[in-house]
Amino acid sequence: MAHLRNFTPGPVEVSDEVLAAQYGPQRLHVGPGFSQAYVRTTENLRKVFGTSGYVAIIPGSGTLANEIAISAMLDAGQTALILDAGYFSSILKWAVEGCGANAVLLPVADGNPADPEALRVALATRKIDLVCYTHVETSTGLQQPVEALAKVAQEAGVPVMVDSVSALGTCPAQMDDWGISIMTSGSQKGLESVPGLGLVAVADTAWARIEAKQSPRGAYTDILRWRDQLDAARDWHPSLTTMPVAAVYALDVAMNKILSEGLDTRYTRHVEARDFLCGAMEKLGLELQIVPGSRASGVTAIKTSGRFRSSDLVAALAAGHNIRIAGGFGANKEDVFRVAHMGDNAKVGVLRPVTDGVESFLEQQI
Amino acid sequence: MAHLRNFTPGPVEVSDEVLAAQYGPQRLHVGPGFSQAYVRTTENLRKVFGTSGYVAIIPGSGTLANEIAISAMLDAGQTALILDAGYFSSILKWAVEGCGANAVLLPVADGNPADPEALRVALATRKIDLVCYTHVETSTGLQQPVEALAKVAQEAGVPVMVDSVSALGTCPAQMDDWGISIMTSGSQKGLESVPGLGLVAVADTAWARIEAKQSPRGAYTDILRWRDQLDAARDWHPSLTTMPVAAVYALDVAMNKILSEGLDTRYTRHVEARDFLCGAMEKLGLELQIVPGSRASGVTAIKTSGRFRSSDLVAALAAGHNIRIAGGFGANKEDVFRVAHMGDNAKVGVLRPVTDGVESFLEQQI
Incomplete structure (x- = not known):
């Protein structure tokens, strides 16, 4: 596997x-x-x-x-x-x-x-x-x-x-x-x-x-x-x-x-990664769960807005892109998906396969 | 190292x-x-x-x-x-x-x-x-x-x-x-x-x-x-x-x-390892801390009986034999040394370098 x-x-x-x-x-x-x-x-x-x-x-x-x-x-x-x-x-x-x-x-x-x-x-x-x-x-x-x-x-x-x-x-x-x-x-x-x-x-x-x-x-x-x-x-x-x-x-x-990276550099990198991800999701017409200004530097939750079940997206990214993301929590389980961008994952280049994967999933939806 | x-x-x-x-x-x-x-x-x-x-x-x-x-x-x-x-x-x-x-x-x-x-x-x-x-x-x-x-x-x-x-x-x-x-x-x-x-x-x-x-x-x-x-x-x-x-x-x-080894086989092996170690120590004239019949299958404490400091033995085995054993505990720190024989260490062949090491340490004592 x-x-x-x-x-x-x-x-x-x-x-x-x-x-x-x-x-x-x-x-x-x-x-x-x-x-x-x-x-x-x-x-x-x-x-x-x-x-x-x-x-x-x-x-x-x-x-x-x-x-x-x-x-x-x-x-x-x-x-x-x-x-x-x-x-x-x-x-x-x-x-x-x-x-x-x-x-x-x-x-x-x-x-x-x-x-x-x-x-x-x-x-x-x-x-x-x-x-x-x-x-x-x-x-x-x-x-x-x-x-x-x-x-x-x-x-x-x-x-x-x-x-x-x-x-x-x-x-x-x-x-x-x-x-x-x-x-x-x-x-x-x-x-x-x-x-x-x-x-x-x-x-x-x-x-x-x-x-x-x-x-x-x-x-x-x-x-x-x-x-x-x-x-x-x-x-x-x-x-x-x-x-x-x-x-x-x-x-x-x-x-x-x-x-060694330096804390300020590191935190800035996380903000940039988050902003890239949030921007890409909004460009795809998806809504974010948290208002601007309060979005975490390390994890982003995105609403499915009734367009799909998050478990289907999670499965599609795993099967087609070797990427594991998370669904929502509790009552929101199928209505939200979550992408973490912590550590080495907090880089635009590393996140791009995720945003590309979400894009291709959405294109395959009717 | x-x-x-x-x-x-x-x-x-x-x-x-x-x-x-x-x-x-x-x-x-x-x-x-x-x-x-x-x-x-x-x-x-x-x-x-x-x-x-x-x-x-x-x-x-x-x-x-x-x-x-x-x-x-x-x-x-x-x-x-x-x-x-x-x-x-x-x-x-x-x-x-x-x-x-x-x-x-x-x-x-x-x-x-x-x-x-x-x-x-x-x-x-x-x-x-x-x-x-x-x-x-x-x-x-x-x-x-x-x-x-x-x-x-x-x-x-x-x-x-x-x-x-x-x-x-x-x-x-x-x-x-x-x-x-x-x-x-x-x-x-x-x-x-x-x-x-x-x-x-x-x-x-x-x-x-x-x-x-x-x-x-x-x-x-x-x-x-x-x-x-x-x-x-x-x-x-x-x-x-x-x-x-x-x-x-x-x-x-x-x-x-x-x-896979089987519990009975395993426990018997531990007893044999303990008995080998205890026997070898007694043959060297060292006294065991625990009475027969109550000695643990996995760890043995041996008295120095005032003949040496256990820290000197611990150091000698580390330096000369690549073996780490333990001293005593608390007030007995220098008066006792402890050898564990658990798992793969509970084998006569594995323990023999320890008993040999103790023997050669004792021979070097005046």
């Missing part, structure tokens, strides 16, 4: 250098060699998260990283407000309730970004202990006005947790400047590496709240333990547990690749 | 077939191909755990698997009794306290297995809601009388959680027959695969207790969610989250390798 080039929103295609970093005999998760790679990777991640704080690389996924981050910030019985922009926003509710806290959902209008004023009103109306939202909503390709939302929360004195699983590495993140307390990601999307690692970044200002937590902290899921382990054994055993060593070496190479 | 053949107690050396299963372009964690591999691997794991119940393959490590298993079985405020046989027993305490429960430690005499009678007395003395112990204590090479201990707990009506991270795949496990409610492992030790996956096996009889849990369940850390996801989407998206796909394919190959 031919390998399908993967334009689904993660795990993304991974470069040969990153894949190669995984290969070879088993290596240990202790000792100076691994420790240096682990610490170097956390330091490189700080640049991408935009923080002088702490970053943990934790075996697991973005969902685990979200659970760790949210439970760090919330005591049982407290209340989190979640900006509900779709599936990946609403699963933050799951993490909030999973630690015994209450979740209040503030709905976001379809296709639009969350309104900072609506957040301001909501925070004035009731006692909220944490604001949570996705940086990019993978199910729709919505990129939130992260900074404006964080400023509103900050003015209300409420800490902010941002799920940047789908965004990090495709667009700017400035945790410290934007006043975000805790932010998460995963290894397999905008950071262009293999799956298996959840990432949790903690601003220096967040520790007081985290340390004050009264209800049970978990064990592996307790971010304090990861921080303390790094402090205690940075040169020999920097992580709390047996690591998927190959995945850490792969992420190390991916981070070097990202920083 | 030459690759050192790894005789530390995990991650173990991995065969070329298992390594090869990881290689190649990224694959997705959804779709029939991956789903079949995931489900097949869980079904093969049931044979090794000795259960007709459910097995979850969860991105993370054995420590995470322990947290998930223990928190599934305990409400906040309940009490777990932990048989404390060393470092890896006492970190079960961490998982118990991490979910807001109380931990009572029952100390196990150095070098000896836990005494079922002592457990019987302890369970008669106070209200205990869960008994926890390690199948093999990695820090000392103690293999517990798992079945006898479980029977005592069962007679007292208390469920049992067993950490089999270091044992599974090296010696029999019969969860159902032995009356164990929940048992954990990791991919990188006796199962001979790469790190990155925690394993949680749940006996059918345990679900009533798990479903009755009142205190917060976590999200990713809620075993009910993993079970429900498998039930709901076995053919397309059997796991709750983005999986480290390569690690699952590697474990699939490793499980086929294990079952």
Whole structure:
């Protein structure tokens, strides 16, 4: 079976250098060699998260990283407000309730970004202990006005947790400047590496709240333990547990690749790729799910507008073009298709076979 | 730098077939191909755990698997009794306290297995809601009388959680027959695969207790969610989250390798390897840390008896023989060295360079 080039929103295609970093005999998760790679990777991640704080690389996924981050910030019985922009926003509710806290959902209008004023009103109306939202909503390709939302929360004195699983590495993140307390990601999307690692970044200002937590902290899921382990054994055993060593070496190479390109160059390239894709889709008469100005740098959702079923397009691109794209999410499954343009896929030349494939599919429709 | 053949107690050396299963372009964690591999691997794991119940393959490590298993079985405020046989027993305490429960430690005499009678007395003395112990204590090479201990707990009506991270795949496990409610492992030790996956096996009889849990369940850390996801989407998206796909394919190959050899043959081979190593060490005048009859099939701890520092032996074997072994744990660090004989290392011919290396090191001591 031919390998399908993967334009689904993660795990993304991974470069040969990153894949190669995984290969070879088993290596240990202790000792100076691994420790240096682990610490170097956390330091490189700080640049991408935009923080002088702490970053943990934790075996697991973005969902685990979200659970760790949210439970760090919330005591049982407290209340989190979640900006509900779709599936990946609403699963933050799951993490909030999973630690015994209450979740209040503030709905976001379809296709639009969350309104900072609506957040301001909501925070004035009731006692909220944490604001949570996705940086990019993978199910729709919505990129939130992260900074404006964080400023509103900050003015209300409420800490902010941002799920940047789908965004990090495709667009700017400035945790410290934007006043975000805790932010998460995963290894397999905008950071262009293999799956298996959840990432949790903690601003220096967040520790007081985290340390004050009264209800049970978990064990592996307790971010304090990861921080303390790094402090205690940075040169020999920097992580709390047996690591998927190959995945850490792969992420190390991916981070070097990202920083060698330069973050500004990289983000500009993602915007150009998105604009090319969005322009090509509109030229074909297709409508985009998200309003201009809020379209994600890493993933775009396009409406079928009743002209075809997205599953037919997905199948046609796989069969005729060796390209894998994604359908919509939930109720929109057949009404939307999604193309991710993260990492090496965020190039006009790489995306052109996708736009050509969509064009030829549409031509074959009656 | 030459690759050192790894005789530390995990991650173990991995065969070329298992390594090869990881290689190649990224694959997705959804779709029939991956789903079949995931489900097949869980079904093969049931044979090794000795259960007709459910097995979850969860991105993370054995420590995470322990947290998930223990928190599934305990409400906040309940009490777990932990048989404390060393470092890896006492970190079960961490998982118990991490979910807001109380931990009572029952100390196990150095070098000896836990005494079922002592457990019987302890369970008669106070209200205990869960008994926890390690199948093999990695820090000392103690293999517990798992079945006898479980029977005592069962007679007292208390469920049992067993950490089999270091044992599974090296010696029999019969969860159902032995009356164990929940048992954990990791991919990188006796199962001979790469790190990155925690394993949680749940006996059918345990679900009533798990479903009755009142205190917060976590999200990713809620075993009910993993079970429900498998039930709901076995053919397309059997796991709750983005999986480290390569690690699952590697474990699939490793499980086929294990079952092709046959479990009985495999366990006998591990016993023979252990007996060869123990015999060779005693012939060299070295004393073993664990009494006969309770020595683990997968890892052996040998005392230096003040004749040398274990770190000097570790260094000598690395420098002169391309072999990596481990020192002792905690206070015993320099007084003990440990050799793991798991998987392909559980062969007399493979172990002989280790025993030869120890012999030549001893000859060079004054």
